Amino acid sequence: MLVSWNATNACNLKCGHCYRDAGREMPQELSTAEGYGLLEEVKKSGFKIIVFSGGEPLLRPDLCALISRAKSLGLRPVLGTNGTLLTRDKVEQLKEAGTAAVGISVDSIDSEKHDHFRGIKGAWELTEQGISNCREGGLPFQIHTTVFPWNYADIEKITDFAARSGARGHHVFFFVPTGRGKKNMAATITPQQMESLLERLLSLQERLPLEIKPTCAPQFMRIARQLKVATRFRRGCLAGISYCIIGPQGEVYPCSYMDLKIGSVRDDPFSEIWSKHPVLLKLRAQKYEGYCAVCSYRGVCGGCRARAFAGSEGNFMAGDPSCLYGYQEEKKMYPLAIELLVRLQDGLPVVSRPYAVMAEELGVSEDDVLKTLRWLKTSGFVRRLGGIIDSRRLGYAGTLCAARISPEKLQQAVGIINSYKGVTHNYLREHHYNLWFTVTASSAQELQQVVTEIRERIAVTEFYSFPCRDLFKIAVKFSKEELTDVFNRRCRTENPTG
Ligand code: SF4
Ligand code: SF4
Numbered sequence: 100m101l102v103s104w105n106a107t108n109a110c111n112l113k114c115g116h117c118y119r120d121a122g123r124e125m126p127q128e129l130s131t132a133e134g135y136g137l138l139e140e141v142k143k144s145g146f147k148i149i150v151f152s153g154g155e156p157l158l159r160p161d162l163c164a165l166i167s168r169a170k171s172l173g174l175r176p177v178l179g180t181n182g183t184l185l186t187r188d189k190v191e192q193l194k195e196a197g198t199a200a201v202g203i204s205v206d207s208i209d210s211e212k213h214d215h216f217r218g219i220k221g222a223w224e225l226t227e228q229g230i231s232n233c234r235e236g237g238l239p240f241q242i243h244t245t246v247f248p249w250n251y252a253d254i255e256k257i258t259d260f261a262a263r264s265g266a267r268g269h270h271v272f273f274f275v276p277t278g279r280g281k282k283n284m285a286a287t288i289t290p291q292q293m294e295s296l297l298e299r300l301l302s303l304q305e306r307l308p309l310e311i312k313p314t315c316a317p318q319f320m321r322i323a324r325q326l327k328v329a330t331r332f333r334r335g336c337l338a339g340i341s342y343c344i345i346g347p348q349g350e351v352y353p354c355s356y357m358d359l360k361i362g363s364v365r366d367d368p369f370s371e372i373w374s375k376h377p378v379l380l381k382l383r384a385q386k387y388e389g390y391c392a393v394c395s396y397r398g399v400c401g402g403c404r405a406r407a408f409a410g411s412e413g414n415f416m417a418g419d420p421s422c423l424y425g426y427q428e429e430k431k432m433y434p435l436a437i438e439l440l441v442r443l444q445d446g447l448p449v450v451s452r453p454y455a456v457m458a459e460e461l462g463v464s465e466d467d468v469l470k471t472l473r474w475l476k477t478s479g480f481v482r483r484l485g486g487i488i489d490s491r492r493l494g495y496a497g498t499l500c501a502a503r504i505s506p507e508k509l510q511q512a513v514g515i516i517n518s519y520k521g522v523t524h525n526y527l528r529e530h531h532y533n534l535w536f537t538v539t540a541s542s543a544q545e546l547q548q549v550v551t552e553i554r555e556r557i558a559v560t561e562f563y564s565f566p567c568r569d570l571f572k573i574a575v576k577f578s579k580e581e582l583t584d585v586f587n588r589r590c591r592t593e594n595p596t597g
Pocket of ligand 1: 337338355
């Protein structure tokens with residue numbers, strides 16, 4: 100379990116992708132004392148690793164004191180930094196404080212490209228120096244790279260650089276456009292590029308001694324299984340399950356890329372937020388929607404909840420729009436989904452396993468039918484599948500009542516009527532008879548008693564009861580062509596290939 104703390108918003112660089120829109124220190128960032136309290140709460144919540152990040156965490160004068168406190172509490176303190184401030188002295192101080200490792204951001208090994216992206220001339224030189232200082236000072240480090248279209252083709256070169264520099268790992272971050280990076284929407288790589296890079300990185304992992312970790316592309320777990328590449332990781336997306344992030348002023352988010360504040364450590368203890376917040380409980384329940392709901396890799400992948408959140412108006416349990424596999428597999432389900440919808444409109448066979456019968460009729464397996472139905476429900480095509488019970492065959496009786504009630508007595512009458520459990524609808528109408536409601540009861544005799552009682556209690560003279568004699572149902576049926584059109588339109592709007 101790991102938690103990140105953006106210990107400050109202050110930063111000495113101006114990177115284009117920064118999700119924090121970092122730069123200046125924010126007013127009232129957590130003080131040292133508040134930081135100590137937070138670390139205790141983090142420990143109490145069962146976390147093992149704390150990542151101090153920013154902004155640039157090395158700009159916090161009390162950073163070493165905080166690291167030292169984390170260490171004394173039994174946490175493993177690590178640092179995420181741009182590396183420009185890692186002087187020899189600083190490396191020594193970090194080591195003494197108990198820093199377990201540092202992650203240093205490198206977006207290109209071409210100094211000009213790196214500086215251009217980091218927004219400051221000379222950044223590359225300082226970062227490179229920081230890397231040598233860590234190596235020579237014996238502070239374990241890894242390289243962090245965020246992928247964009249402009250550096251997409253160079254990622255393996257950066258991995259080689261990381262290996263040459265003595266880094267323990269190369270963590271490749273897949274950009275989710277939020278914060279300052281939101282303006283860079285067009286700068287994200289395509290799902291095809293993502294798929295291809297993940298395949299390349301996993302193959303590389305088999306050949307190189309350093310750890311290559313794709314981050315925030317949880318489908319790497321699916322690809323690792325497809326390619327039969329062993330990884331030490333157990334799950335793709337950790338947001339809310341074994342990871343969350345705390346901002347400089349104590350605000351808590353399920354993940355750095357999900358713009359969904361779930362509390363503040365200044366209002367509630369962190370341990371309370373972590374153990375009880377409904378958003379986190381929902382993420383832990385893992386009841387995904389869209390293709391992620393039926394994907395056989397969902398347990399190890401989980402899909403990126405931040406991309407789902409950004410791509411579906413805040414529904415963080417929706418399908419991950421960046422997953423090419425999910426899109427392609429979902430498309431393969433359309434023909435059976437259409438056949439099933441056509442068939443379902445004629446009713447279910449009344450047998451113990453109706454879907455097995457339907458599967459046989461359609462020449463597919465029962466599992467395929469159930470999977471397709473689950474997907475139809477989680478994708479919003481089908482809201483409810485259920486029987487309609489003909490209550491009259493069970494002896495039930497129903498009536499529609501109409502009453503004329505003066506405005507001053509209306510509220511009281513509505514309260515009386517609604518207190519009867521057999522009342523299913525009660526509504527106002529612009530009509531001489533202005534209040535209409537329906538009542539059902541387990542027999543015609545009981546119905547008569549209830550209606551008489553209601554009429555006496557609301558004390559009206561103008562009142563009618565229209566008992567149900569005949570039943571008419573309006574069936575809306577969609578043809579195969581109409582359903583095909585609906586699916587084709589969805590396919591066009593959701594096509595991640597553009
Ligand atoms: S939600 Fe997405 S960005 Fe956040 S931790 Fe999960 S994979 Fe990474
Ligand atoms: S469909 Fe969802 S759960 Fe399956 S691999 Fe893709 S992102 Fe992961």
